[in-house]
Amino acid sequence: MTDLSLSSWRVFLAVPRAQQPDALRTWLDALPPEQPKEAWNAAFGEGSLFDAWTRSSLVQALHGQNARAITAHLQGRTGWRALEIGGGDGRLWTHADLAGPGTLVVIDPVAEAGERVRARIAAAGLTDVAVEFLCARVEDVLDEPVWHDLDVVVCSLTLHHLAGADAAERLAHGLLGPGKLEVLRTVHDALAADGLFLVNEADIHCDVQIPPGPLLAERLLDSYVRRCAGSLLHDIATRADADDDLRARWASITRHWCLEQLAYADVPLAERDVYELDVTRWLALFARAGLQVHDHAFTDASNLFHRYVLGRS
Template sequence: MTTRPTQLDAAHFDAKARQWDDNPVFQERGLKIAQAIRQAVALNKRMSALDYGCGTGLLSFPLKDELGPILMADSSGGMLEVVAGKIAAQGVANMTPMKLDLLADPAPTQQFDLIVTSMTLHHVPDTDAILRIFHDLLNPGGTLCIADLDQEDGSFHGPEVDVHHGFDRADLGRRAAATGFADVRFQTVFSIAKARETGTRDYPVFLMTARRAGA
């Protein structure tokens, strides 16, 4: 599953970074996904985590007191500036921002017990490649948590934005299993309502959890 890279992504998110946390939908979505992860994964402070496509940290900040070190990775410098400011303002000791595009940059040298990513996968050009990278970055027995859109007709972003139009759960589950993940599970955790010409439309957001086989 591939599509052309969206070259404007970083600049787009840089421009929106300072106002990102003002959106109550983004806030609520982060909290709902965080709660679903809590219920699906036995979190503890010995766990190292990677939040890939972390944005302003709306997913990881609610989880920070339940985890060990968290690498906050994003390709948007503007988003990471906001993260760094929040880390400093709150005196957070276990979060580290890093500018990172796993399809272009060298992968981190460390491995993780948990990888979380929210509303990022549909912006990644090569789904199979990023799943392989996630698998390699996890410790044996580690868990991958992906929150993203169910497959839609392209109206969520509009035709001018070149991204995946969400994901078919069965297809994504097969791809994860082919990569080596086990215990692949899906649940609906949120729904985004958007006004369209034909009326308000809901776009469901799923959480996929999967485990790297091993310990």
Template sequence: MTNTQPTKLDAAHFDGKALQWDENPVFQERGQKIAQAIRQSVPLHRQMSALDYGCGTGLLSFPLKDELGAILMADSSGGMLEVVAGKIAAQGVDNMTPVKLDLLVDPPPAQRFDLIVTSMTLHHVPDTDHILRVFHDLLNPGGTLCIADLDQEDGSFHGPEVDVHHGFDRADLGRRTAQAGLADARFQTVFTITKTRETGTQDYPVFLMTAQRAGA
């Protein structure tokens, strides 16, 4: 009997799904709900520089683009970034810049941000503590980090064959966020993903965590 190691959902996996990504109404609704929660939690303005890390096709940032300044759209999937570039061109957007970036292996961008948003990406990042420290360092003093991701689950969201975090315990993630130097971590439930299983339907709540870098 052969032991098979869980596989990672790498950039090639998302490249293959990029062109059809926006056709999923659940993804569309999730992006809108998370965007609305950010809008209600953070005082956005047109001078605010932002990083959308793991931006996918931009379903989170496109709803917010008219309320923000320059937005760096970062992802490790070239296919997703091609879709972003196409949408930027089609809509005549002038404040979004796509860039291929993996903050665990690539040098961080030189600029600093007033806002970092990331949606359904953290559970794909192997080293949570490291990425939280990088986010802290990329924020301007007084800047805000917004993380939307899954509550802790039983591993059935992606299935046991996929090597990801099975969501996050809010208290534990709050402690890790504080250890990374960010303050005032607050959580709210913003969306619920319902999947059909052999035993029936299962709900997977999605939280939004906001936290601040100390400063003016």
């Protein structure tokens, strides 16, 4: 394994699981030195790594399914209210076929995410869709007046940034404030009676219950290397619509945000990048929040991302 390719990844997969962390370190050491061009989740514009990420097959699949569900749900409604937790580059809204009037609330701690969603809505000519942006972490704005009468709420690949299943579990690990459950309960209470709530998350348990060490390394490997890196390397090798620039950005994501995730297996708990739950744990948490699960399934061939279609009843 001396290069970043599908064939090296296949060689890596053939290594016995217990030896894969060491094999991954050897693989990373063999790659030519290269700095990531930007921090992850920090830039969302055209040409950014995130822009490349939302053009990957993994993300296109889940955005496409979300957009179709949102389009169908809002069709024929006027004065609708939608809310997205974690806007990213706003790509989801280019796939949806919306008609105003309506209001889209976006919550994201990065100001550029709000600008990107606003730009996508403007580019679609939706002059009668108002975009309200809260530049904040969702857990810090659960008391804001935006949480009411929501026809649609989308939380795609975002809640895993919040450590702990609930506030009590956070406290047990020395962390203050709301956890995932408190956010889900806020969404539940703010949904319209027939409201649609879409959640996308990876199927991997690496939340605060899993301490730094070999089990966490195995979980991160399973998610980021066996599944996410595999899908991205497959895109690099096979996607006819990708040019060299896009392939280079996919390679950078594969290296710095997939293979190098292994380093997070040993950092202090509060410094982890992600705090994911697996499908069983998400389903249990939705039940505790009073949310009904209408449908759930993987959205990609790697069985990485799972999509949950939820409602109040």
